[in-house]
Amino acid sequence: MQIRKKKTFDxxxxxxxxxxxxxxxxxxxxxxxxxLLALLVFLPILLVIIVSFSSESxxxxxxxxxxxxxxxxxxxxxxxxxxxxxxxxxxNSFLITAxxxxxxxxxxxxxxYALSRKTFRWRRAILVFxxxxxxxxxxxxxxxxxxxxxxxxxxxxxALILPGLCSTWFIMIxxxxxxTAVPDSLIEAAMVDGGRQFQIFLKIVIPITxxxxxxxxxxxxxxxWNSWYPALLYLDSNHTELYxxxxxxxxxxxxxxxxxxxxxxxxxxxxxxxPAVTVRMVLVVLAILPILVIFPFFQxxxxxxxxxxxxxx
Amino acid sequence: MKKPSxxxxxxxxxxxxxxxxxxxxxxxxxxxxxxxxxxxxxxxLFGIFFAFKQFTPKPGESLLKxxxxxxxxxxxxxxxxxxRSSELPQILFNTLFYNLIFLVLGILIxxxxxxxxxxxxxKFFSGVVQxxxxxxxxxxxxxxxxxxxxxxxxxxxxxxxxxxMFGAAAVQWYQSPGYWRVILILVEIWKSAGYAMxxxxxxxxxxxxxxxxxxxxxxxxxxxxVRYITLPMLRPTIATIFILRTGSLxxxxxxxxxQVPLDSNSLQPVTQTLDVYVYKALMTQANFSFSAAAxxxxxxxxxxxxxxxxxxxxxxxxxxxxx
Numbered sequence: 012m013q014i015r016k017k018k019t020f021d022x023x024x025x026x027x028x029x030x031x032x033x034x035x036x037x038x039x040x041x042x043x044x045x046x047l048l049a050l051l052v053f054l055p056i057l058l059v060i061i062v063s064f065s066s067e068s069x070x071x072x073x074x075x076x077x078x079x080x081x082x083x084x085x086x087x088x089x090x091x092x093x094x095x096x097x098x099x100x101x102x103n104s105f106l107i108t109a110x111x112x113x114x115x116x117x118x119x120x121x122x123x124y125a126l127s128r129k130t131f132r133w134r135r136a137i138l139v140f141x142x143x144x145x146x147x148x149x150x151x152x153x154x155x156x157x158x159x160x161x162x163x164x165x166x167x168x169x170a171l172i173l174p175g176l177c178s179t180w181f182i183m184i185x186x187x188x189x190x191t192a193v194p195d196s197l198i199e200a201a202m203v204d205g206g207r208q209f210q211i212f213l214k215i216v217i218p219i220t221x222x223x224x225x226x227x228x229x230x231x232x233x234x235x236w237n238s239w240y241p242a243l244l245y246l247d248s249n250h251t252e253l254y255x256x257x258x259x260x261x262x263x264x265x266x267x268x269x270x271x272x273x274x275x276x277x278x279x280x281x282x283x284x285x286p287a288v289t290v291r292m293v294l295v296v297l298a299i300l301p302i303l304v305i306f307p308f309f310q311x312x313x314x315x316x317x318x319x320x321x322x323x324x
Numbered sequence: 325m326k327k328p329s330x331x332x333x334x335x336x337x338x339x340x341x342x343x344x345x346x347x348x349x350x351x352x353x354x355x356x357x358x359x360x361x362x363x364x365x366x367x368x369l370f371g372i373f374f375a376f377k378q379f380t381p382k383p384g385e386s387l388l389k390x391x392x393x394x395x396x397x398x399x400x401x402x403x404x405x406x407x408r409s410s411e412l413p414q415i416l417f418n419t420l421f422y423n424l425i426f427l428v429l430g431i432l433i434x435x436x437x438x439x440x441x442x443x444x445x446x447k448f449f450s451g452v453v454q455x456x457x458x459x460x461x462x463x464x465x466x467x468x469x470x471x472x473x474x475x476x477x478x479x480x481x482x483x484x485x486x487x488x489m490f491g492a493a494a495v496q497w498y499q500s501p502g503y504w505r506v507i508l509i510l511v512e513i514w515k516s517a518g519y520a521m522x523x524x525x526x527x528x529x530x531x532x533x534x535x536x537x538x539x540x541x542x543x544x545x546x547x548x549x550v551r552y553i554t555l556p557m558l559r560p561t562i563a564t565i566f567i568l569r570t571g572s573l574x575x576x577x578x579x580x581x582x583q584v585p586l587d588s589n590s591l592q593p594v595t596q597t598l599d600v601y602v603y604k605a606l607m608t609q610a611n612f613s614f615s616a617a618a619x620x621x622x623x624x625x626x627x628x629x630x631x632x633x634x635x636x637x638x639x640x641x642x643x644x645x646x647x
Contacts, residue, residue, distance in 0.1 A: 032540065032544075032545070033444070033546075038445045041440060041443070041444065042446070045440075045441065045450075045453045046453070048437075048457070052518065056460075056463075058471065058475070058482065059467075059471055059474055062474060070480055071480075073485065074479065074480035074481060075474040075475075075480045075481060075482050075485075076485065077482070118356050118357045118360055121353035121354065121356070122354040122356075124353065125354045126354070130343075131346075131347060132347045137354055140361065144361065144365035146630065147623055149365075149367075149370070149372060150374075150619030150622070150623055151602050151619050152606055152612055152615045152619055153369075153370065153371015153372070153374055153616065154364075155606060156368075157367050157387070160386070161367065161386075161387055161388075162363065162367075173364065177357055177364075182357070207349060208346055208349035209352075209353060212353065237463070237467075239464060239465075239583075240578065240579070257466045257467075260466045261466055264466075264469065264470070264586060288480065291470070295467055295471075298464070298467055299467060302459075302462050303459075306455065306458075306459065306462070310451075314522065314526060
């Protein structure tokens with residue numbers, strides 16, 4: 012029985028099955044439960060996708076339904092035909108994401124490398140310097156005041172990019188990885204040959220540590236693509252040309268949903284005419300799409316980041 | 325006496341020269357990030373004074389001058405105003421209420437899911453489940469707000485549609501605070517449980533397999549294995565997450581409490597948390613001192629809680645503490 016099992020099972024799957032206490036029947040039942048759970052988790056996203064492909068009349072009749080009366084590409088076409096405003100927002104989001112991710116890596120990787128060198132004289136001092144902001148921050152008020160009145164970031168694209176560039180958490184992940192994945196002997200050999208630290212970093216360290224960079228890049232991409240809070244804080248309604256996609260969505264909900272908002276927002280400036288209901292959902296799908304597309308490919312990088320991050324030093 | 329040491333020094337620096345150069349180079353590499361930290365983390369730190377000043381800016385003058393020269397000291401006045409505010413008890417209650425529930429459920433549910441998911445026979449299937457459940461974590465609160473709106477919108481929402489189908493009256497969800505405690509908890513779990521689950525699952529897969537094999541040979545049941553192997557081995561991971569979450573007991577996810585309920589005024593009694601309050605005091609009432617005092621409080625308490633939680637964990641289990 013055991014031997015026959017071994018032959019018919021995929022080796023990896025075999026060990027998992029062997030390790031498990033679940034009998035075949037329990038396994039099937041639990042699998043079905045998990046499949047249902049996963050479906051349940053996906054339903055809200057599915058609903059938005061379905062609505063974006065529903066016809067307008069179907070939505071007026073049935074509401075946001077999983078089973079629309081008629082399918083239609085109308086709102087997708089409308090979006091691509093219509094306003095520079097919306098396409099502009101999508102382009103903004105892409106540019107902000109790209110700039111933030113690249114700049115963030117350019118800042119974080121070198122300092123992480125410096126901190127990974129155990130004999131670096133300022134190592135402890137810099138570590139403490141990076142840890143303090145994790146414990147204590149100035150709070151929203153002073154951050155806001157500094158960014159607007161000293162750094163003058165208000166109503167510029169820098170307000171959406173600069174504040175999120177570095178994270179001590181990410182620097183620590185990078186540092187831990189450099190420490191474990193790059194053999195000290197390799198760097199010492201390069202130093203004996205008279206290599207400059209920056210060259211060593213660029214030519215030796217970067218090429219063998221791309222997985223962790225991908226991980227951090229991925230987290231930054233998600234963070235910047237999803238960010239709307241800086242836009243809420245620092246952009247006013249006279250600068251709609253800077254709005255990222257997520258913030259356009261925030262505004263749209265405000266301007267359409269009459270029931271939920273109060274008079275204060277009603278008087279708020281509305282610089283565009285609200286498009287039809289389904290078009291909103293098209294934008295939502297556009298905002299989810301890049302994440303859905305990259306996600307399966309990079310899942311393993313996400314996992315690297317999470318496991319490195321979850322393990323304390 | 326002096327001469328030999330000087331000689332020594334010369335010789336040492338001669339050998340140390342590449343080291344000094346290396347340190348210089350490494351420092352130069354750290355410099356850009358250090359400058360960023362100075363500008364975006366350390367510069368706002370002086371803003372702690374906002375909480376102890378009565379901020380009276382004169383137009384046209386620099387922020388620092390306005391804060392330190394033009395504004396009189398307020399002592400603890402800002403805080404006593406804050407504590408006398410009629411809104412504060414509710415805000416503090418909301419913040420603590422949600423955070424405590426998130427703390428408990430945010431550990432309980434993902435651990436339970438991970439423990440069971442780790443037993444599934446098919447790795448491929450488990451991978452697919454993980455991927456789907458991880459997805460909401462990477463959506464913004466804005467998107468989450470829209471997803472929820474698809475269900476709860478008064479006219480077009482799916483839930484009201486179903487209610488009407490069964491002849492029940494439609495509910496104006498965004499104006500009925502009674503439901504929102506449950507709704508917000510469900511939304512938070514929906515968004516973050518998958519992520520935590522994958523963290524625990526990674527920790528479980530890292531557990532030595534021979535432990536399980538031995539247990540299986542001894543005829544241990546599922547519950548015994550969970551009780552005596554998995555949970556003890558997960559302890560450091562759980563402790564880390566517990567410490568971090570305790571440290572942010574007064575912090576709350578702004579997006580969840582502001583954007584997901586669409587900033588609806590009628591929901592305010594159950595959705596207003598400290599972060600939302602700090603934001604609103606600053607942006608809609610321009611009440612700097614109030615906002616700064618609230619945010620200082622949040623920060624200080626968070627800092628203390630983090631240290632206490634860490635100390636408690638350290639006492640019960642030396643290896644699981646963070647610091």
